[in-house]
Amino acid sequence: MKIRLAGPPIIDSIVDGPGLRTTIFVQGCLRHCPGCHNPQTWDPAGGYEEDTATIKKIISEAKMQDGVTFSGGEPFLQAEPLIEVAAHVKKLGLNLWSFSGFKLEELQAGTPAQRELLRYLDVLVDGPFILAQRSLELYFKGSSNQRTLQLHDGQLVKQID
Numbered sequence: 001m002k003i004r005l006a007g008p009p010i011i012d013s014i015v016d017g018p019g020l021r022t023t024i025f026v027q028g029c030l031r032h033c034p035g036c037h038n039p040q041t042w043d044p045a046g047g048y049e050e051d052t053a054t055i056k057k058i059i060s061e062a063k064m065q066d067g068v069t070f071s072g073g074e075p076f077l078q079a080e081p082l083i084e085v086a087a088h089v090k091k092l093g094l095n096l097w098s099f100s101g102f103k104l105e106e107l108q109a110g111t112p113a114q115r116e117l118l119r120y121l122d123v124l125v126d127g128p129f130i131l132a133q134r135s136l137e138l139y140f141k142g143s144s145n146q147r148t149l150q151l152h153d154g155q156l157v158k159q160i161d
């Protein structure tokens with residue numbers, strides 16, 4: 001399946017969740033939050049097209065990774081190809097985080113693919129970046145309105161930050 005990426009997967013990331021992680025930066029976000037760190041990822045026609053098979057191979061071959069993180073851009077605008085990647089991540093026994101400008105409740109009421117993708121996640125960091133609530137003291141998120149949510153089967157277990 002094809003997916004549009006903002007750049008090649010980053011291996012050994014320490015800023016997108018706990019431990020060493022492989023981060024997938026998807027291309028395309030319609031939210032345009034003022035102060036967004038990745039405005040180059042906004043254009044849905046930007047970046048480049050990649051095969052999910054290539055991403056799965058990169059994830060399989062990366063050594064000593066604790067997990068995988070979907071970032072962007074807005075991962076849930078490309079939920080269908082990410083479901084395939086997410087299933088592979090879980091098959092490898094890795095934990096899976098995703099960032100999203102949508103709130104959990106919006107995704108739970110979203111498209112079938114968005115709801116399906118949620119079911120694979122261990123953690124969702126949700127909500128848009130709000131410049132007025134920006135803080136440099138937060139772990140793995142940019143503004144205090146965003147929530148770090150532990151999920152199971154697409155449902156909230158608890159808010160961990």
Ligand code: SF4
Nearest residue numbers: 029032033036101129
């Ligand atoms: S949701 Fe994220 S990627 Fe999209 S504009 Fe906001 S901060 Fe940037």
